[in-house]
Amino acid sequence: MRSNRLYPSTAAFVMAAFTLSACGPDNTTPPASTETALPLAAGEAQSIAPAPAVEALPAAPATKVVYVSEPQQSYEYVDDAYAMSDAIGDAPPDYGFDYEDSHPWAWRTAGDALRLYEQTSDGDRYYYYRRGESDPYLVRDNGYAYAYSGGNLVTVYDDRGRALNRMEADRRAEYAGRYLARARALERAAAQDRRQQVIAANWAARQAQVRQDNARWAQQQRESAQWQAYHDRQAAQKNAEWQAERTHRQQEATAFNRWHDNNYQGQPPRVVAVNTPAKPPAQNWQFWKRQDQQNRAQQQKLAQQQQAQKLAQQRAQQVHQQQVHDQQLKVQQDQQRVQMARQDQLRQDQVRKQQTAQQQQQQKLAAQQAQAKKHRATQLAQQKQQAPKQAQGQKQQATQVAQQTHTVARQAQVKQQQAAQLAQRKQQAAQQAQAKKQQAQQQAKTKQKAQHRPINKGRPDDRNGA
Numbered sequence: 001m002r003s004n005r006l007y008p009s010t011a012a013f014v015m016a017a018f019t020l021s022a023c024g025p026d027n028t029t030p031p032a033s034t035e036t037a038l039p040l041a042a043g044e045a046q047s048i049a050p051a052p053a054v055e056a057l058p059a060a061p062a063t064k065v066v067y068v069s070e071p072q073q074s075y076e077y078v079d080d081a082y083a084m085s086d087a088i089g090d091a092p093p094d095y096g097f098d099y100e101d102s103h104p105w106a107w108r109t110a111g112d113a114l115r116l117y118e119q120t121s122d123g124d125r126y127y128y129y130r131r132g133e134s135d136p137y138l139v140r141d142n143g144y145a146y147a148y149s150g151g152n153l154v155t156v157y158d159d160r161g162r163a164l165n166r167m168e169a170d171r172r173a174e175y176a177g178r179y180l181a182r183a184r185a186l187e188r189a190a191a192q193d194r195r196q197q198v199i200a201a202n203w204a205a206r207q208a209q210v211r212q213d214n215a216r217w218a219q220q221q222r223e224s225a226q227w228q229a230y231h232d233r234q235a236a237q238k239n240a241e242w243q244a245e246r247t248h249r250q251q252e253a254t255a256f257n258r259w260h261d262n263n264y265q266g267q268p269p270r271v272v273a274v275n276t277p278a279k280p281p282a283q284n285w286q287f288w289k290r291q292d293q294q295n296r297a298q299q300q301k302l303a304q305q306q307q308a309q310k311l312a313q314q315r316a317q318q319v320h321q322q323q324v325h326d327q328q329l330k331v332q333q334d335q336q337r338v339q340m341a342r343q344d345q346l347r348q349d350q351v352r353k354q355q356t357a358q359q360q361q362q363q364k365l366a367a368q369q370a371q372a373k374k375h376r377a378t379q380l381a382q383q384k385q386q387a388p389k390q391a392q393g394q395k396q397q398a399t400q401v402a403q404q405t406h407t408v409a410r411q412a413q414v415k416q417q418q419a420a421q422l423a424q425r426k427q428q429a430a431q432q433a434q435a436k437k438q439q440a441q442q443q444a445k446t447k448q449k450a451q452h453r454p455i456n457k458g459r460p461d462d463r464n465g466a
Contacts, residue, residue: 036108037094038197039268040256045201051102053122054141060181062173063153067166070321074155074163075230077147079238081128081138082217082231084115087242090211091249092203092256093117095195099186105198106190109245116186119206124213127183136183139176140217146176161220161227200268204260 068074093105104118114129123142130137139146147155153176156169164172221227255269 037270038195039270040092040200040203040259041197042264042268043199043201045205046199048103048119048202049101051104051118051120051125053120054175054178057178057182060177063148063151063176063180065166065169065173066149066152066154067169068154070324073230075224075227077138077149077155078145078157078161079221079227079231079234081115081126081140081145082221083238083242084109084113084128085126085214085217087246088115088249089214089246089253090207091252092200092207093198096198097189097192097194097196099189103196104186104190105203106195110248111245114187114190116183116190117210118186124206124209126213127186129183129187134184134187135180136187139179139183141179144172144175146172146179148176148180151180159220161217161224163226200256200260200264203256 068076087109088107091107094108096103096105102118104116106117107115109115112131114127116127116129118125120141125142126138126140127136128138128140129135135148135151137148139148143159145157146153147157153169153173156164156172156176158164221231252269259266259269
């Protein structure tokens, strides 16, 4: 239950008077009342267990991805959260609360918007809620930011502030579901009457990191051309909307820094954006009651006017969106017609090219066939012209073969005669050798006989015979 206990009578008027005195010409809401914020607590820093990283969060149904239909509205969610963080700056949290084993911090604005913060093992994590809503419209971790509408995931931004496409967002739907479930549980815990003072030393230890996170987000906004374009269109309205909150938070940050630099001496600062008027005298309670009723009536009228203005803006936005949608649809239809005409022309050109190519191929084939026919006729004529020459050549070749055969025969006959002559000569030589042998044998016999004939046998001079 959100506590709001300044009534009846005089206290009611005091708060109503604060509201009306702080409202400017742009109907901005005053900074948060002192009922929301708790003063920081002095003392030594306490250990705070980090919240689980997204991978360690309990499993939850993946969020349905319903991407924004208008690309120019993709940066609405991140720019709203950026404007809130920029207004809060490095002011200390309004209060803390326990949730499971962690201890988140909360900043609740004058317009009852809410930002929750928790430190994790994977960097800091921020949750952003619009007034009166338990579902966040943005959850930002160290790498991505997830935008929600009606419990559906509508956009995912990367670590450079760029809106991802639908396919990449689908891949992160599971993490988006875990964040949505935790954000709902944290909002319920933050709304309970269990608010606790934040220890000043704990905030001092994290203030630089929060300031650095804000600076990094501002850098992403400047480097993303599409986000920067959307931001520039909304800058005047956002600055007016958050001016009172920014002034109040700057006072809080200045008071805390002064108290911190003074080593937390004295009472913790508690900045109130408007001066509390003195309590009215008791005898004027009827006057204050009437004033209270008038202020309530004015507030109700103002709320009705704001609601009517909001509805008018929504209707105008819907009309504008419908006009933009119709225009885009017409553009798409025109583009489709142009594309279809271009495709038809391309198909016709392709058919003509194919027909031309086929004709050229047929002409080329006919030319090749005529050339081949001509070549065959030429070859046939050449063959006819060469036939007598070939016959004459064959005849000459046959004559040459016959001559060669005759020559070979003659050579064979000559060789035979030479062989016969050689054989005859060999035979004569053998006969001569035989005759010589026989003559030699005859001579040898004659010589032998002469050697064995008696000496002086029958001769008159033989002495033995005298």
